[in-house]
C-alpha cells in the first residue's frame with residue numbers, strides 16, 4: 001500500500017494506542033508514486049512496516065536516507081521524540097542516517113518529484129505474473145504438466161504501453177487522487193475508441209491520443225451489448241483450462257521475503273469469462289474462498305485466524321509447517337477437526353469448513369455433510385490488462401473462436417482450487433459463470449458447423465430461383481414478341 005487509509009486508523013484498544021505512540025502512523029508516502037529517483041526503494045517500505053517503523057517508513061524509501069532499528073522491539077514506554085538511554089544494549093531504537101554527499105553546502109537536497117508518475121512506480125504494486133498449471137496448454141496447444149512461471153522473455157505488455165503510452169495516460173486524477181479506473185467515461189475503452197452520440201455527463205473525446213476507431217466488420221452488434229471490450233481484447237487468450245496468475249498485491253511480489261514459487265498461495269485463477277454486475281460478460285480473475293468458519297442459521301462467518309492457528313497447533317501438536325502451497329486435507333481429517341472445534345467451546349455456532357465451492361459440516365449424528373452454500377461461492381473481479389494487439393483479439397480466427405463445440409470461451413475448464421484431496425483437479429465449465437443456458441449455447445455453437453453448408457445451400461437456392469425467374473422472363477419476352485408478330 002502507499003500508506004494512509006487503514007494505515008492511519010485510531011485504535012480504541014489501550015495496548016494498541018501505546019504501541020502507536022512508539023511506532024507512529026503509516027501516513028501516505030507521496031514518493032511511492034511521485035518519485036522519479038532511480039534510487040527510490042519501495043521494497044524498503046515493506047521491511048520498515050514489518051519492523052513497525054511506521055513513522056520512519058517513507059524516509060527509508062528515499063535514496064539519501066537509511067533507517068535502522070526496530071520500533072517493534074521497543075518497550076511500550078519508549079518515547080521516540082524524547083528518547084532515553086535503554087537498559088538493554090542489544091535494543092536499537094529506530095533512527096535515520098542521511099547520506100551526506102546528497103546534501104549541498106547549504107544543506108539542501110534534490111527531490112526528483114514529478115507529476116507524471118513513471119510506470120515503474122505503478123508496477124511495484126500492480127504487476128501480474130502468468131503461471132502455467134497442470135493441464136494448461138502452451139502457445140502451440142501442447143499440454144503442459146509443469147507448474148511454472150511464464151518466463152519474462154515470453155511475457156507481453158499492454159499494446160498501449162508498447163506504443164509509448166503510460167499508465168497515467170489513462171489512469172488520471174486531480175488533486176483528490178480519486179484515480180480513474182476507466183470502466184466507464186471518457187477514459188474507458190469505449191470512451192477513446194467508439195464514437196458515441198454526445199452525452200451530457202461525459203465530454204466524449206473519441207480518438208484521444210490518436211486511438212483508432214475499429215470497424216469490427218462482420219461482428220453482429222449483439223456482441224457489444226453482451227460483452228465488454230476487454231472480453232475479446234484483454235488478458236491471456238483462453239486455453240482449454242484456466243491458468244493462474246500471481247499479482248504484486250496478493251503475493252507481495254517485489255518484497256524481499258516474497259515466496260517466488262509459482263504455486264505459492266493464494267491461487268488466483270484466470271481468465272474466467274463471467275457475467276459482471278451490469279450484465280455484460282467480461283474477463284475476470286477468481287479466488288475460491290477457503291476458511292474455517294462458524295455457522296449460525298444460514299449465516300457463515302470466518303473464525304479468527306489466531307483461534308484457527310491455536311486449534312491447529314493443538315491438533316498437530318507443534319508449530320505448523322509453512323508451505324507455499326496447500327497442505328493435503330482428507331475428508332476424514334475435516335470431520336475430525338470439525339468435531340474438535342465444536343467440542344472446544346472456542347466458537348459460537350456450528351463449526352464449518354469452506355473450500356472449493358463447497359461447505360463441509362457435521363450433521364446432528366456427527367456425519368460429514370458436503371453441500372453448496374453462498375459463502376463458498378468464488379470471488380471474481382474484472383481485469384483489463386494486458387490489451388493484446390488487434391490481430392490477437394478473440395474473433396480474429398472467425399466466429400468459431402467462441403461459437404464452436406469445444407471453444408475455451410464457453411466450454412473451457414475453470415479450475416476448482418482446494419486442499420481437499422478428493423476434490424483436487426476438479427473443474428467447472430466457463431458457461432456456468434455466464435448466466436447462459438449451457439444446452440442452448442452448445443446447440444448454437446454446433447449450428448456454426450453447418451453455417452457454411454447453410455450458406456452454400458442458400459446461395460444454390462438463390463441461383464436456382466434466379467435461373468427459373470430468368471427462364472420465365474425469357475418466356476415472357478418470347479410471348480410478347482409472338483403476340484406482336486401475330487398482330488402484324
Ligand code: HEC
Pocket residue numbers: 002028029030031032033034115116117168171172173174175177
Ligand atoms: C498511488 C499513486 C499516488 C500517490 C501515493 C500520490 N499521488 Fe499525487 N498523483 C498521482 C497521479 C496518477 C496524479 C495525476 C498525474 C497526471 O495526471 O499526469 C497525481 C497528481 C498529483 C498532483 C497534481 C494535481 C493536479 O490537479 O495537477 C499533486 C499536487 C499531487 N499528486 C500531490 C500528491 C501528494 C502531496 C501526495 C501524498 C500525500 C500524493 N500526490 C500521493 C498519483 C499518486
Ligand code: HEC
Pocket residue numbers: 001002003032033117121122123124125126167168171179180181249
Ligand atoms: C504502493 C502501492 C501502490 C502504488 C505505487 C500504486 N497503487 Fe494503485 N492501488 C494500490 C492499492 C492497495 C489499491 C486498492 C485500493 C482498494 O482496493 O481500495 C489500488 C487501486 C488501484 C486502481 C483501482 C483498481 C480497481 O480494481 O478498481 C487502479 C486503476 C490503480 N490502483 C492504478 C494505479 C496506477 C496507474 C498507479 C501509478 C500511478 C498506481 N496505481 C500506483 C496500491 C498502489
Ligand code: HEC
Pocket residue numbers: 119122123126160161165166167168169170171181182183187188189228230382383384385
Ligand atoms: C490505454 C489505457 C490504459 C493504460 C495505458 C493503462 N490502463 Fe489500466 N485500465 C484501463 C482501463 C480502461 C481499465 C478498466 C477496464 C474495465 O474496468 O472494464 C483498467 C484497469 C486497471 C486495473 C484494474 C483491473 C486489472 O486489470 O487489474 C489496474 C490495477 C490497472 N488498470 C493498472 C494499470 C497500470 C499499473 C498501468 C501501467 C503499467 C495501466 N493500468 C495502464 C486502461 C489503461
Ligand code: HEC
Pocket residue numbers: 189190193194212213214215216217219223224227228229230231232233390391393394395396
Ligand atoms: C466479439 C469480439 C470483440 C469485441 C466484443 C470487441 N472487439 Fe475490438 N476487435 C475485435 C476483432 C476480431 C478485431 C480485429 C479485426 C477488426 O479490426 O475488425 C478488433 C479490433 C479492434 C481495434 C483495432 C482497430 C484498428 O483499426 O486497429 C480496436 C481499437 C478495438 N477492436 C476496440 C474495441 C473496443 C473499444 C471494444 C468495446 C466497445 C471492442 N473492440 C469490442 C473483436 C472484438
Ligand code: HEC
Pocket residue numbers: 159160163169170182186187188189190191192193208209210211212229230233234384387388389390391
Ligand atoms: C486514453 C485513450 C485510450 C483508452 C482508454 C484505451 N485505448 Fe486502446 N488505443 C489507444 C491508442 C492511442 C491506440 C493506438 C496505439 C498505437 O498507436 O499503436 C490504441 C490501440 C488499441 C488497439 C489496437 C492495437 C493494435 O494492434 O493496433 C486495441 C485492440 C485497443 N486499443 C483496445 C483497447 C481496449 C480493450 C481498451 C480498454 C481496456 C482501450 N483500448 C482503452 C487509446 C486508448
Ligand code: HEC
Pocket residue numbers: 218219220222223226227231232281394395398399400401402403409436444
Ligand atoms: C468472444 C466470443 C465471441 C465471438 C468471437 C463471437 N461471438 Fe457471437 N456471441 C457470443 C456470446 C457470449 C453471445 C451471447 C449468447 C447468448 O446470449 O445466448 C453471442 C451471441 C451471438 C448471436 C445471438 C445468439 C442469440 O441467441 O441471441 C449471434 C447470431 C452470434 N453470436 C453470431 C456470431 C458471429 C456470426 C460471430 C463471428 C463474426 C460471432 N458471433 C463471434 C460470443 C462470441
